[in-house]
Amino acid sequence: MVDSQTTIALTEAVAVAQRGQSLFQLTVKVAPDPAWANPGVLAKLRAWEPAPKAYPLLDRPFTPHLYRPDLGELSFLIRPVGPGTRALASLRPGAQVRLTGPLGRGLADLDPNFVSRPLYLVAGGVGLAPMANLLAAQKAPARLFYGERRGQDLMDRDYLASFAPDFAAAAQDGQGYGEKGLATDLLVRALAQEKRAIFACGPPGLLAALAPLARKLGLRYFAAVEAFMACGLGVCLSCAKALTGGARIRLCQDGPVVDGLSLDWSAP
Ligand code: FES
Known part of the structure; x- marks a missing residue:
C-alpha cells in the first residue's frame, strides 16, 4: 500500500x-x-x-x-x-x-506505474469521483467515458472538462449533453479503434459488464467497487465479495480497487 x-x-x-x-x-x-x-x-x-x-x-x-x-x-x-x-x-x-x-487500496497499490499507462476510464454516476485525482497525476493519454441514467444528473460540463479534457458522456434517457446510451457503449466504440487498460468506478452492474469485455480482449481491468461498508476497518464483513476461485475479500481492506477479472461478479 x-x-x-x-x-x-x-x-x-x-x-x-x-x-x-x-x-x-x-x-x-x-x-x-x-x-x-x-x-x-x-x-x-x-x-x-x-x-x-x-x-x-x-x-x-x-x-x-x-x-x-x-x-x-x-x-x-x-x-x-x-x-x-x-x-x-x-x-x-x-x-x-x-x-x-x-x-483500503487504490489504483497505485495494484499498478504503481499507472500514470505511464494509456487508460480508458469508465465512470457511472458518482463513480466520477476518483477520476480527478487520477487525471491530475496521469502522464499517458487517458480518455474518460461517463454515464448517468438521467441526463439531468450529468455533472456540469465545464467543471467536468476542467479535470477531464478528453471525455465523452452518455445518458440512458438521451437528455442533457451526453449521447443516448451507456458509458460502456462509448468504451466499446473506442476499443474498436485502440486497446487500452481500463479503470472503472461505478455501480456493480457497470463494473460487472466490463469484465467479460476486458477478458475477451486480453486487457488489464482495474475496478473501484462500490459496496455497503459498515465498519470500514475489516471487522464486520459487510463488504465481503467473492473471488472467482471462491475465496472472499473485504473491499474496505483488500479493495475497493481490485483486479476486475479476479472478482466473481455473479456472487452476492
Ligand atoms: S466494512 Fe466492515 S469489514 Fe469491510
Missing part, C-alpha cells in the same frame, strides 16, 4: 460547490498524506454539526475526488440521496466533519 496512516479526526468543511443538478463537491481540511492522491482509496465521512446525534449513526464511505496538498484540502463528490449525504451536501464553511482514512 502507498505509505499512509489511517486516522479518525474531526476536521472542518471549507466549501460546498454545486457541480450539477444533483452533484456537490464538498471540500474539507486535511492533514498531509500522499495516499489521499491514490485513485480509489476510501474515506469515511460524517457531518458532525450541529450535533452528531442529528445525523445517521454510520459514517459513509466515499472515494476522494481531488487532493490539494498545497492547500491542505481534500474534496469529495456527494450525491444527496439520503439523510447522511444530504447533511454533507448542505454543510456550511467551518462546520465540523468527522473524517476517517485513508482506508
